[in-house]
Amino acid sequence: QSTLTQPASVSGSPGQWITISCAGTSSDVGDNNYVSWYQQLPGKAPKLMIYAVTSRPSGVSDRFSGSKSGNTASLTISGLQAEDEADYYCCAYTSSSTFVFGGGTHLTVL
Amino acid sequence: QVQLVESGGGVVQPGRSLRLSCAASGFTFSSHGMHWVRQAAGKGLEWVAVIWYDGSKKYYADSVKGRFTISRDNPKNTLYLQMSSLRVEDTAVYYCARWDNDKRFDPWGQGTLVTVSS
Numbered sequence: 001q002s003t004l005t006q007p008a009s010v011s012g013s014p015g016q017w018i019t020i021s022c023a024g025t026s027s028d029v030g031d032n033n034y035v036s037w038y039q040q041l042p043g044k045a046p047k048l049m050i051y052a053v054t055s056r057p058s059g060v061s062d063r064f065s066g067s068k069s070g071n072t073a074s075l076t077i078s079g080l081q082a083e084d085e086a087d088y089y090c091c092a093y094t095s096s097s098t099f100v101f102g103g104g105t106h107l108t109v110l
Numbered sequence: 111q112v113q114l115v116e117s118g119g120g121v122v123q124p125g126r127s128l129r130l131s132c133a134a135s136g137f138t139f140s141s142h143g144m145h146w147v148r149q150a151a152g153k154g155l156e157w158v159a160v161i162w163y164d165g166s167k168k169y170y171a172d173s174v175k176g177r178f179t180i181s182r183d184n185p186k187n188t189l190y191l192q193m194s195s196l197r198v199e200d201t202a203v204y205y206c207a208r209w210d211n212d213k214r215f216d217p218w219g220q221g222t223l224v225t226v227s228s
Contacts (some may be wrong), residue, residue: 003154011223034213045205045221046147046155051214058158089155093213098169104154 002034004090004102011108017078020105023071028100032070034093037066039086040104046089049061050075064073077107085109112136114206119222122196132189132206132219140164140184142211143196146191148202149221156202159191160209191222196226 004024013020022029022037028076029035035053047059050066053073063078074091077084090102116129132144146158159177167203168180179192189206203223207215 036212036214038215040155046215047218047219048214048216049215051210052212055212057214059186059215091155091157091215096169097167098171099157099160101147101155101157 002100004092004100005022006088006090006102008103009106009108012077012080013110014080014082016080018080018107020075020077020088020090020107021052022073022075022092022102024073024092024100025071026109027096028071028092028094029068029073031095032093033068033083035066035068035073036091037064038089038091039091041086048056082109112208114204114208114217114219114220115169116138116204116222118226119204122223122225123228124198126196127132127192127194127222128196128205128224130193130204130224132191133185134189134208137208139182139187144182144189145207145209145215146178146180146189147205147218148200148216149205150177150199150202153202158204161189169212192200193224196224198226200224201226 037050040046053068113135115133161180177195181190203221205221206221207218
Protein backbone atom coordinates (compact mmCIF):
# COMPACT_ATOMS: atom_id res chain seq x y z
CA GLN A 1 0.00 0.00 0.00
CA SER A 2 1.98 2.97 -1.29
CA THR A 3 0.86 6.55 -0.88
CA LEU A 4 -0.57 8.47 -3.80
CA THR A 5 1.86 11.03 -5.26
CA GLN A 6 1.12 14.70 -4.70
CA PRO A 7 3.41 17.72 -5.08
CA ALA A 8 4.81 18.74 -1.70
CA SER A 9 3.81 22.36 -2.21
CA VAL A 10 2.03 24.72 -4.56
CA SER A 11 1.48 28.45 -4.39
CA GLY A 12 -0.59 31.15 -6.02
CA SER A 13 -1.64 34.75 -5.62
CA PRO A 14 -5.07 35.84 -4.48
CA GLY A 15 -7.58 35.60 -7.31
CA GLN A 16 -5.51 33.10 -9.30
CA TRP A 17 -6.23 29.41 -9.69
CA ILE A 18 -4.08 26.40 -8.86
CA THR A 19 -4.25 22.67 -9.48
CA ILE A 20 -3.00 19.90 -7.22
CA SER A 21 -2.35 16.54 -8.84
CA CYS A 22 -2.73 13.12 -7.26
CA ALA A 23 -1.05 10.29 -9.12
CA GLY A 24 -1.93 6.69 -8.40
CA THR A 25 -2.20 3.41 -10.23
CA SER A 26 -4.76 1.29 -12.03
CA SER A 27 -5.45 -0.38 -8.67
CA ASP A 28 -6.59 2.77 -6.91
CA VAL A 29 -7.20 6.11 -8.65
CA GLY A 30 -7.68 4.44 -12.02
CA ASP A 31 -9.83 1.59 -10.68
CA ASN A 32 -13.00 3.48 -9.73
CA ASN A 33 -14.53 6.92 -9.18
CA TYR A 34 -14.07 7.06 -5.41
CA VAL A 35 -11.42 9.76 -5.12
CA SER A 36 -11.91 12.35 -2.39
CA TRP A 37 -10.02 15.45 -1.26
CA TYR A 38 -9.52 16.86 2.23
CA GLN A 39 -8.41 20.23 3.54
CA GLN A 40 -6.50 20.37 6.80
CA LEU A 41 -5.83 23.63 8.62
CA PRO A 42 -3.00 23.71 11.21
CA GLY A 43 -3.94 21.82 14.35
CA LYS A 44 -7.36 20.86 12.99
CA ALA A 45 -9.00 17.68 11.76
CA PRO A 46 -9.30 17.17 8.01
CA LYS A 47 -12.41 18.47 6.23
CA LEU A 48 -14.03 16.89 3.18
CA MET A 49 -13.86 19.15 0.12
CA ILE A 50 -14.53 16.85 -2.87
CA TYR A 51 -15.85 13.28 -3.11
CA ALA A 52 -16.54 10.81 -5.92
CA VAL A 53 -13.93 12.66 -8.03
CA THR A 54 -16.10 15.68 -8.84
CA SER A 55 -18.85 16.06 -6.22
CA ARG A 56 -18.82 18.91 -3.71
CA PRO A 57 -20.47 18.62 -0.27
CA SER A 58 -22.97 21.27 0.68
CA GLY A 59 -21.24 24.22 2.28
CA VAL A 60 -18.02 23.88 0.30
CA SER A 61 -17.31 26.78 -2.03
CA ASP A 62 -17.82 26.20 -5.75
CA ARG A 63 -14.30 27.54 -6.21
CA PHE A 64 -13.20 23.97 -5.43
CA SER A 65 -13.52 21.38 -8.19
CA GLY A 66 -12.20 17.91 -8.91
CA SER A 67 -11.39 15.86 -11.98
CA LYS A 68 -9.67 12.65 -13.03
CA SER A 69 -7.89 11.36 -16.08
CA GLY A 70 -6.62 7.80 -16.08
CA ASN A 71 -4.60 7.17 -12.93
CA THR A 72 -4.31 10.84 -11.95
CA ALA A 73 -6.86 12.94 -10.10
CA SER A 74 -6.72 16.70 -9.66
CA LEU A 75 -8.09 19.35 -7.34
CA THR A 76 -8.51 22.85 -8.75
CA ILE A 77 -9.06 25.92 -6.61
CA SER A 78 -10.08 29.06 -8.47
CA GLY A 79 -10.20 32.63 -7.18
CA LEU A 80 -7.61 31.86 -4.50
CA GLN A 81 -8.28 33.40 -1.11
CA ALA A 82 -6.02 33.71 1.92
CA GLU A 83 -8.28 31.31 3.83
CA ASP A 84 -7.48 28.55 1.33
CA GLU A 85 -3.93 28.29 2.67
CA ALA A 86 -3.80 24.78 4.13
CA ASP A 87 -2.66 21.21 3.53
CA TYR A 88 -4.64 19.19 0.99
CA TYR A 89 -4.82 15.40 0.76
CA CYS A 90 -6.30 13.13 -1.87
CA CYS A 91 -7.65 9.71 -0.99
CA ALA A 92 -8.58 6.76 -3.18
CA TYR A 93 -10.48 3.52 -2.66
CA THR A 94 -8.46 0.56 -3.89
CA SER A 95 -9.28 -2.68 -5.67
CA SER A 96 -8.42 -4.48 -2.40
CA SER A 97 -11.21 -2.68 -0.51
CA THR A 98 -8.67 -0.57 1.35
CA PHE A 99 -7.93 3.13 1.15
CA VAL A 100 -4.79 5.11 0.40
CA PHE A 101 -4.00 8.78 0.97
CA GLY A 102 -1.66 11.05 -0.90
CA GLY A 103 1.39 12.48 0.81
CA GLY A 104 -0.25 15.88 1.08
CA THR A 105 0.28 19.26 -0.59
CA HIS A 106 0.82 22.53 1.25
CA LEU A 107 -0.88 25.43 -0.47
CA THR A 108 0.60 28.87 0.08
CA VAL A 109 -1.40 31.93 -0.89
CA LEU A 110 1.17 34.59 -1.70
CA GLN B 111 -25.27 17.71 14.91
CA VAL B 112 -23.03 14.87 13.83
CA GLN B 113 -20.18 14.47 16.28
CA LEU B 114 -17.29 12.06 16.77
CA VAL B 115 -15.20 12.19 19.93
CA GLU B 116 -12.07 10.08 20.29
CA SER B 117 -10.53 9.09 23.61
CA GLY B 118 -8.03 6.66 25.08
CA GLY B 119 -4.79 8.12 23.80
CA GLY B 120 -1.73 8.49 25.97
CA VAL B 121 1.87 7.44 26.46
CA VAL B 122 2.64 3.73 26.25
CA GLN B 123 5.83 1.68 26.10
CA PRO B 124 6.85 -0.24 22.98
CA GLY B 125 5.33 -3.69 22.88
CA ARG B 126 2.37 -2.76 25.08
CA SER B 127 -1.29 -2.37 24.19
CA LEU B 128 -3.80 0.47 24.12
CA ARG B 129 -7.48 0.77 23.20
CA LEU B 130 -8.93 3.85 21.55
CA SER B 131 -12.61 4.72 21.55
CA CYS B 132 -14.70 6.94 19.31
CA ALA B 133 -18.10 8.03 20.62
CA ALA B 134 -20.60 8.91 17.89
CA SER B 135 -23.70 11.07 18.15
CA GLY B 136 -26.12 12.94 15.92
CA PHE B 137 -26.60 10.19 13.34
CA THR B 138 -27.63 6.54 13.05
CA PHE B 139 -24.31 4.94 13.94
CA SER B 140 -25.42 1.43 12.99
CA SER B 141 -26.02 2.53 9.39
CA HIS B 142 -22.49 3.70 8.66
CA GLY B 143 -19.09 2.13 8.22
CA MET B 144 -16.34 3.75 10.24
CA HIS B 145 -12.64 4.40 9.76
CA TRP B 146 -9.50 5.03 11.77
CA VAL B 147 -6.89 7.31 10.19
CA ARG B 148 -3.64 8.43 11.81
CA GLN B 149 -1.17 11.26 11.36
CA ALA B 150 2.33 11.38 12.77
CA ALA B 151 3.60 14.80 13.78
CA GLY B 152 4.47 16.84 10.69
CA LYS B 153 3.50 13.98 8.39
CA GLY B 154 0.61 13.12 6.13
CA LEU B 155 -2.57 11.15 6.73
CA GLU B 156 -2.35 7.36 6.83
CA TRP B 157 -5.46 5.21 6.56
CA VAL B 158 -5.47 2.54 9.29
CA ALA B 159 -8.65 0.48 9.17
CA VAL B 160 -12.33 0.35 8.20
CA ILE B 161 -15.26 -1.60 9.60
CA TRP B 162 -18.57 -2.19 7.85
CA TYR B 163 -21.77 -0.77 9.39
CA ASP B 164 -22.66 -4.13 10.92
CA GLY B 165 -19.13 -5.22 11.75
CA SER B 166 -19.26 -7.97 9.12
CA LYS B 167 -16.17 -6.84 7.26
CA LYS B 168 -12.92 -5.27 8.39
CA TYR B 169 -9.90 -4.17 6.39
CA TYR B 170 -6.51 -2.96 7.58
CA ALA B 171 -3.43 -1.17 6.30
CA ASP B 172 -0.47 -3.49 5.89
CA SER B 173 1.43 -1.48 8.51
CA VAL B 174 -0.99 -2.51 11.29
CA LYS B 175 -2.38 -5.83 10.07
CA GLY B 176 -2.10 -8.50 12.73
CA ARG B 177 -1.45 -5.94 15.49
CA PHE B 178 -4.53 -3.68 15.44
CA THR B 179 -8.17 -4.71 15.65
CA ILE B 180 -11.09 -2.48 14.73
CA SER B 181 -14.46 -3.19 16.31
CA ARG B 182 -17.73 -1.49 17.17
CA ASP B 183 -20.61 -1.62 19.62
CA ASN B 184 -23.66 -0.34 17.79
CA PRO B 185 -25.99 -0.17 20.82
CA LYS B 186 -23.35 2.01 22.52
CA ASN B 187 -22.66 4.08 19.38
CA THR B 188 -18.96 3.49 19.87
CA LEU B 189 -16.06 2.53 17.61
CA TYR B 190 -12.88 0.98 18.97
CA LEU B 191 -9.30 0.40 17.91
CA GLN B 192 -7.40 -2.19 19.93
CA MET B 193 -3.71 -1.64 19.36
CA SER B 194 -1.18 -4.27 20.47
CA SER B 195 2.55 -4.83 20.00
CA LEU B 196 2.88 -1.07 19.68
CA ARG B 197 5.94 0.36 17.99
CA VAL B 198 7.58 3.77 18.16
CA GLU B 199 6.40 4.36 14.59
CA ASP B 200 2.76 4.03 15.70
CA THR B 201 3.11 7.39 17.46
CA ALA B 202 0.48 9.66 15.90
CA VAL B 203 -2.80 11.47 16.29
CA TYR B 204 -5.55 8.94 15.64
CA TYR B 205 -8.77 10.17 14.04
CA CYS B 206 -12.04 8.33 13.60
CA ALA B 207 -14.19 9.24 10.62
CA ARG B 208 -17.63 8.27 9.38
CA TRP B 209 -17.77 6.36 6.12
CA ASP B 210 -20.43 8.14 4.13
CA ASN B 211 -21.91 7.57 0.68
CA ASP B 212 -19.49 7.36 -2.24
CA LYS B 213 -16.65 6.22 0.00
CA ARG B 214 -16.12 9.62 1.62
CA PHE B 215 -14.74 10.29 5.10
CA ASP B 216 -17.14 12.78 6.66
CA PRO B 217 -17.02 14.02 9.33
CA TRP B 218 -13.84 13.45 11.33
CA GLY B 219 -13.30 13.55 15.07
CA GLN B 220 -10.83 15.90 16.70
CA GLY B 221 -8.25 13.14 17.20
CA THR B 222 -6.46 11.54 20.14
CA LEU B 223 -2.67 11.44 20.53
CA VAL B 224 -0.89 8.15 21.02
CA THR B 225 2.79 8.29 21.97
CA VAL B 226 4.82 5.09 21.99
CA SER B 227 8.02 5.66 23.91
CA SER B 228 10.19 3.97 26.47
